[in-house]
Amino acid sequence: MDILYLLIPLSVVLVLMILLGLWWAVYRGQFENIEQEGERILRDN
Template sequence: MDILFLLIPFSVVLVLIILAGLWWAVDRGQFDDVEGEGERILRND
């Protein structure tokens, strides 16, 4: 039962880190053109 006092705050911190990483990726434009890179390799430059 005592382990819950450690695991619950740890899981909340982990979720906040994951959400911050997702927000950072969206803010930097990582998901703006999802299909563009897949099509770029098919085009002959």
């Protein structure tokens, strides 16, 4: 039971870090043109 006092805050911190990373990626424009990047891989020689 004592381990829950450690695991719950760690999981909350991990979720917040994931959300912060996703927000950062969206804000920096990482997901602006997903289709073109997939086609570029296929066309690249």
